[in-house]
Amino acid sequence: MSPSGADEYDRVRAKLREIWGYEDFRPPQGEIVRTLLEGRDAAIVLPTGGGKSICFQLPALLQTGLTLVVSPLVALMENQVQELRDRRLPAALLHGQLDRRVRRDTLNAIERNRLRLLYLSPETLLSPPVWERLCQPQVRINGSILDEAHCLVQWGDTFRPAYRRLGAVRPALLKTKPPGTKIAIAAFTATADPEAQQTIATVLGLQRPRQFLYSPYRENLYLALKVAWTPRDRRQKLFKFIQSQGKTSGLVYVRTRGDSEKLAREASARGYAVAAYHAGLSGEERRAIERGWIENQLQFVVCTSAFGMGVNKPDVRWVAHFQAPALLSEYVQEVGRAGRDGRSARALTLVSECTGLLDPEDKQRRESVRRQQREIFKRSRQLAKQFPQQGEVEAIARQFREGAIALSVLHCCGGLQWRDPFHYQLVPGGGSGRGVPAIDATGTMARYVKWRGCRWQFLLAAFGFKSESAVMHCGHCDNCFPHKFNSS
Structure with missing residues (x-):
């Protein structure tokens, strides 16, 4: 590193200490921060709990223009922006539920270059009032971050089509800015297999991106699946597992709103401090549940898949899936919310027996x-x-x-x-020979459920870490160490 480079790195670390109180970065945070400060595109796959938010927040705060953070969920945006505001940092968010006065003030702050970080969804980014402000020539934009980038792959085709238009944002914005303006793009996620990585890079139009790819392996996280022979057996096994965890903090993931409410009522009747969390709740209700869980007023939350993105709670000791997620990436995201403090944590998934005759x-x-x-x-x-x-x-x-x-x-x-x-x-004739994309939404997860080898070996192979997978025998999953999991 040159003397000038060393001086710059010292300045960056000093800002890290000033804002977050950390003496130094965890690998690979420092290299990611340097890459974004250089204005280079980047694709980052970091495990849940890897500290990815600092990687884009710090470069944004060290520059004079605006960094756009495209995020999938209001709850995720609100959590991150509130943490920044608590530190008196120039960050804001925009979404459809905001008070009109707050929305107007934020739009004015964009026009006057008073913000460093602006969080918004793909749909809000492409809404006329916001887009018009961002296109004003005097509004300086340094970069665009796609947070939870796996959502582009999971939702972009059929659920949130605005994701598919994000690649056209940079060239359109550059046409409105002074000559020589550069807008870097970085995509962050905890879970993306090689095919998903390629989709993200192609859709976003990443230009020679620097890649930071880290495996999802967590040596403190114990994985297990158990067969539930009937719906009643599924509930019994769930509550036996929860009981075995004592009073420690956890999460129960379900697939439907009805299951979240039904299981939360049953857990409450058993004496647990618990709440149901799903998209049918108001924003205020969801924030209250998140606070109650983080502050340990609630032992666990029975929730649908949206819960947990960006929620920082290091001491989660267990995660239970009442049903297997549809996608392997969802599974890794959700089990990864346990044990972020590095201490031992457990993840249990309940599945029907393979024929589905008793519980289809x-x-x-x-x-x-x-x-x-x-x-x-x-x-x-x-x-x-x-x-x-x-x-x-x-x-x-x-x-x-x-x-x-x-x-x-x-x-x-x-x-x-x-x-x-x-x-x-x-495109004339474009795509005429293609059917449904090759990505099988449920097939990989179904194979994982039936896997008889080391579970971490399967996960590493599925996410592209072939060499690590080849030598993996973790010793802390139900297939490697069955007796440990049969005891609960």
């Missing part, structure tokens, strides 16, 4: 996901035949009920290009 719910759910995906892609292809060769996204969305999703599907299949974030151009 898991099998029905997997088949339903596959069927829905096929139907959506089929409808989108049919709908696209009515689209003009080029046009405006909003016009298509107004004219056709599933128009925005159909455009997203076409982009996924190579049948469409974005002229800018708001206009498309069909």
